[in-house]
Amino acid sequence: MKGLLWILLxxxxxxxxxxxxxxxxxxxxxxxxxxxxxxxxxAGTDYLRKARQVAAFAVFFLVELVKANLRVTRDVLSPKPPIAPGVVGIPLDLEGDGPIALFAVVMTLTPGTLALDVSEDRKTLYVHGMWVRDAEAFRREQKEGFERRVKELVE
Known part of the structure; x- marks a missing residue:
């Protein structure tokens, strides 16, 4: 906190x-x-490290956003879209309402996925996906993508 105060001053x-x-x-x-x-x-190295993490997260999010938009555009324009909608429960490694909400929001902002609900014990996030041919692969993609990066960001 002392370093942040110095930076602001x-x-x-x-x-x-x-x-x-x-x-x-x-x-x-x-x-x-x-x-x-x-x-x-x-004294400011922690802030510099956190700034790099935020920048890396922003770049990752923008890349995922573009990829998802292109995929939805392709599906909308194709005569037989290869969609396979489904609802998947994703077990959460994140703790606390803030990190879980951030994970749900960034996932929902990318077209093709929508966070639906969180279990009462805050251990599972239920997500609707447009392309859920394999629930385990979808689950792994979300955990290794957004959840891992959100966890790194909030630690």
Missing amino acids: LGGAWAALSGVVSGTQLAVGMAIGLGVLVFLGG
Whole structure:
């Protein structure tokens, strides 16, 4: 928490000293502050690691989003779409409402999957998928894809 406070203070100082207080100047100042903290002793390395994880998650999500959109587009335009809808229960390794909600939301945002419900004990997420030819393969794809990355992000 101390490192975050320093980053915010250095970002604010940069924005104030630049003469233009704006979101862009604040972001530049925070980036410079993070660099200074890392250079001076590694106080900001946790934030740098977390920023890399968030960026990697965003790239993964965007790639999955594009792939899913292309697949749905292909199916919509084909005369005999190769869909195999089904509902699958995915056992959760995630703990807590926040990480489970994040997993459900990012999965639902990709076309072709829809999080339906979470069991009362928060151990299973029920998902509807458009392409569930093999329930175990679908389950493994979700766990190794989104769930693993959400788990890395929240730890």
